[in-house]
Every structure is written in structure tokens, then in C-alpha cells.
Amino acid sequence: MTSVNILFQPVDLGVIKLANRIVMAPMTRSFSPGHVPGPDVAAYYRRRAEGDVGLILTEGVSTNTTTATGTPNVPNIVTEEARAGWKTVVDEVKAAGGKIGVQLWHEGPFRNPSKTAHPDIPSWSASGEKTPGKPLWAPMTEAEIETAIVEFVDAAVAAKALGFDCVEFHGAHSYLIDSFFWAATNHRDDRWGGPDWKDRTAFACEIVRRARAAVGPDFPLLIRLSQWKQQDFAAKPAATPDEMLAWLTPLVDAGVDIFHCSQRRFWEPEFDGSDLNFAGWARKLTGKPSISVGSVGLSGEFTAAYAGEESEPTSLDRLVERMEREEFDLIAVGRALLQDPQWAIKVREGRSDALMRFTKDALATLS
Ligand SMILES: Cc1cc2nc3c(=O)[nH]c(=O)nc-3n(C[C@H](O)[C@H](O)[C@H](O)COP(=O)(O)O)c2cc1C
Structure with a gap:
């Protein structure tokens, strides 16, 4: 069996030092009644943290109490009660010797107003569209864009004050920030949209630039990106490495430290003619550290898990191979860690017989 040592080597990424390469992927759990994370x-x-995860990324956390949130029992980082709850989370993780970053999330067009406490408030997105070409709401106004930016920045500042080790902006999976990136859902002709990546990245860049100014040069800012969209798993907004460079360069200039590159299966090459995956390309094109993700240690992929598909434990050989050739710096693990807090320890100790299958029952508890 291939040695998994590479996964457990400490890493100094400049902005952050980690005990190993394993990241807990952000996973919405909906166990925060009143939007407050409890004990x-x-x-x-x-x-x-006790299970030797190098960096925990929290579930998506709402940046306001109205337009950002549509999923029940999702925590925010806005109210005093929620901030106190997060302080306890941070303290507990630190007491166990862990590191933790918060994922800041605005659901954008995936918020269904009728299922929220504010049904009269329309949802926000670049052009008011969830399905490309079928607007449900008006495009965001200039004032709404400004508000959304300020809310992301305020949330980042609050996160730093609470003791989080880093902040991740959720710029993936078709939510608010991603609605600006993707030309299919951004038809704006002002400074927030257009045929050039420079304009479609302007919203994310403004968030990152102002957050960077507010939190200072040493606080790590991550952004999560995906080519795939909830509306279209095969979408590829950056069809070539050159386009990907046009997407990522403004983000680097704005102050992004680490790219978290979401794939459903980490071993899938991003572009023809190279084996590099999405995170591999991000690292190669920008020189910045990157995090990969997608079906690590499990036979099925995560969107099928929502539909009830169960997954068997699988070999980590392919992962080890890519990490040994330094394709990316860190690997995020979702369901395997949701199912089993001891997953990393079992992997390190080679206890493959003890690795658990992923079942949908795991989604129903906070074990
Ligand atoms: C229950 C669940 C909730 C998720 N919630 C989020 C989320 O809040 N933010 C996010 O960026 N991704 C979310 N994801 C995606 C995961 O971060 C990860 O990318 C995905 O599960 C693939 O990793 P895996 O195959 O190791 O599970 C979620 C996934 C699951 C299974």
C-alpha cells in the first residue's frame, strides 16, 4: 500500500502554518436554530480538531439575516448571539490544538424568498437569475451591491476578532459571488459585468480588496471557486488555462492568499492535454497555494449523496500520487469527515478496515 505520509506532513504556506495537509471541507449542517451555533x-x-484535521473550514455562514440566507438553521455571523456561539466554537477547536476558518456565504439566487422569514425581500444576484436566461428578480442595484460588499467585509472583520485563523469567501456553486463570475447568469453591462473576466470578477475583487484593507496583510483570505454550477455540472466558465488566468489574476491582485478549488471528483483533469486538476491549475497559474477536494476516500460523489446514495471507502493512492508531485498543497475532505471525526487518524495509522461507509443517516445527526 502507498504510504500516506505526505498527507500528514506539516506545511508552511506563508500566511498560515498547518500541522498536516487535511482540511475539513465546508459543509452546511443546519443544526443552528435561530441561526446561532450552539454547544x-x-x-x-x-x-x-481532536481527530487531527489540519484546518477546519466551517459550514457556510450567512453574511446577513435577510437576503443571504434561505436554508433553515444555517448559522450567521451577524447577531451578537451568533458571534458568541462562534466564539465558543473557536475556543473549543483551539483548546484541542486545531485551526479553524469560517466560510462566508451569501446564497444569492439559491435563496427561495417564500421559504424564508422575509418572503417580501427579493433574492440578490448579478442579473436576478437562478436558471440562466430566466430572471426571477431584478438585477442587484448599485446600492445592493455596495451593501453586500460591506456585509462580507464586516463578517470577515468579525471573524478575525473572534479568533478564526482565516476566512473563506464562498465564491463557488452558483451562489451570490459565483452569479457574477458566470457569464450565463451575469448579463450586466456596467462595471460589475460584461464579456471580460475583469468585469465579472469585480464584485469578488472589491470584497477581497476591502477585506484585505480591513484585516491587514497577515490574515489569510481564501476564496472557494468552482467551474461546475448547481444548474449545470458540465459548465466550464474558464474554458482554457488562459481564461482561468484571466479569472484568477485579479483575485490575486485584490489579496487572495489561497484558492480552494471545488471539484466533485478531484482526479478529473481540468483541461485537455494535461492531467492537472482545477486546484493544480490554480497553483500553477498563480503561484498561490491551493486546496483540492472531491470524493476523497469515497466511491460516490457528494451531490448523489443528497439523493441518498451511499459510498464505500476507497483507496487514497491517487490522492497521494498527486500530493507527492505537489500538484496542490492541501486536500479538503467532506463526507468522510462528516461521517467519522476519526477519519484522519485512521488513515494515518493505516487502519483501512476501520474506515466507514458514508450513509445518508450521517446527515441527520451532528456526531
Ligand atoms: C452535507 C453537505 C453540505 C455542504 N455544504 C457546503 C457549504 O456550506 N459550502 C460549500 O462550499 N460546500 C458545501 N458542500 C460541498 C463540500 O464542501 C465538498 O466540496 C463536497 O462534499 C465534496 O467533498 P467530498 O466528496 O469529500 O464530500 C457540502 C457538502 C455536503 C455533503
Whole structure:
């Protein structure tokens, strides 16, 4: 069996030092009644820190109490109660020797107003579209864009004050920030949209630039990106490495430290003619550290898991191979760590017989 040592080597990424290469992927759990993470949420994250996860990224956390949130029981980082809850989470993780970053999330066009406490408030996105070409709401106004930016920045500042080790902006999976990146859902002809990546990245860049100014040069800012969209798994907004460079360069200039590159299967090459995956290209094109993700250690992929598909534990050989050739710096693990807080320890100790299958029952508890 291939040695998994590479996964457990400490890493100094300049902006952050980690005990190993394993990241807990952000996973919405909907266990925060009143949008406040309670002691059970703190204990859940603490168990992953005790389980030798190098960096925990929290579930998506709402940046306001109205337009950002549509999923029930999702925590925010806006109210005093929620901030106090996060302080406990951070303290618990640190007491266990772990590191933790918060993922800042605005659901954008995936918020269904009728299922929220504010049904009269329309949802926000670049051009008011969830399905490309079929607007449900008006495009965001200039004032709304300004508000959304300020809310992301305020949330980042709050996260730093609470003791989080880093912040990740959720710029993937078709949510608010991604609605600006993707030309199919951004038809604006002002400074926030257009045929050039420079304009479609302007919203994310303004968030990152102002957050960077507010949190200072040493606080790590991550952004999560995906080519795939919830509306279209095969979407590829950056069809070539040159386009990907046009997408990522403004983000680097704005102050992004680490790219978290979401794929459903980490081993899939991003472009023809090279084996490099999405995170591999991000690292190669920008020189910045990157995080890969997608079906690590499990036979099925995560969107099928929502539909009830169960997954068997699988070999990590392909992962080890890519990490040994330094394709990317860190690997995020979702369901395997949701199912089993001890997953990393079992992998390190070679206890493959003890690795667990992923079942949808795991989604129903906060174990
Ligand atoms: C229950 C669940 C909730 C998720 N919630 C989020 C989220 O809040 N933010 C996010 O960026 N990705 C979210 N994801 C995607 C994961 O971060 C990860 O990219 C995906 O599960 C693939 O990793 P895996 O195959 O190791 O599970 C979620 C996935 C699952 C299974």
C-alpha cells in the first residue's frame, strides 16, 4: 500500500502554518436554530480538531439575516448571539490544538424568498437569475451591491476578532459571488459585468480588496471557486488555462492568499492535454497555494449523496500520487469527515478496515 505520509506532513504556506495537509471541507449542517451555533456545533468541530484535521473550514455562514440566507438553521455571523456561539466554537477547536476558518456565504439566487422569514425581500444576484436566461428578480442595484460588499467585509472583520485563523469567501456553486463570475447568469453591462473576466470578477475583487484593507496583510483570505454550477455540472466558465488566468489574476491582485478549488471528483483533469486538476491549475497559474477536494476516500460523489446514495471507502493512492508531485498543497475532505471525526487518524495509522461507509443517516445527526 502507498504510504500516506505526505498527507500528514506539516506545511508552511506563508500566511498560515498547518500541522498536516487535511482540511475539513465546508459543509452546511443546519443544526443552528435561530441561526446561532450552539454547544453541540462547537463539540462537533472540536471532535474534528481532536481527530487531527489540519484546518477546519466551517459550514457556510450567512453574511446577513435577510437576503443571504434561505436554508433553515444555517448559522450567521451577524447577531451578537451568533458571534458568541462562534466564539465558543473557536475556543473549543483551539483548546484541542486545531485551526479553524469560517466560510462566508451569501446564497444569492439559491435563496427561495417564500421559504424564508422575509418572503417580501427579493433574492440578490448579478442579473436576478437562478436558471440562466430566466430572471426571477431584478438585477442587484448599485446600492445592493455596495451593501453586500460591506456585509462580507464586516463578517470577515468579525471573524478575525473572534479568533478564526482565516476566512473563506464562498465564491463557488452558483451562489451570490459565483452569479457574477458566470457569464450565463451575469448579463450586466456596467462595471460589475460584461464579456471580460475583469468585469465579472469585480464584485469578488472589491470584497477581497476591502477585506484585505480591513484585516491587514497577515490574515489569510481564501476564496472557494468552482467551474461546475448547481444548474449545470458540465459548465466550464474558464474554458482554457488562459481564461482561468484571466479569472484568477485579479483575485490575486485584490489579496487572495489561497484558492480552494471545488471539484466533485478531484482526479478529473481540468483541461485537455494535461492531467492537472482545477486546484493544480490554480497553483500553477498563480503561484498561490491551493486546496483540492472531491470524493476523497469515497466511491460516490457528494451531490448523489443528497439523493441518498451511499459510498464505500476507497483507496487514497491517487490522492497521494498527486500530493507527492505537489500538484496542490492541501486536500479538503467532506463526507468522510462528516461521517467519522476519526477519519484522519485512521488513515494515518493505516487502519483501512476501520474506515466507514458514508450513509445518508450521517446527515441527520451532528456526531
Ligand atoms: C452535507 C453537505 C453540505 C455542504 N455544504 C457546503 C457549504 O456550506 N459550502 C460549500 O462550499 N460546500 C458545501 N458542500 C460541498 C463540500 O464542501 C465538498 O466540496 C463536497 O462534499 C465534496 O467533498 P467530498 O466528496 O469529500 O464530500 C457540502 C457538502 C455536503 C455533503
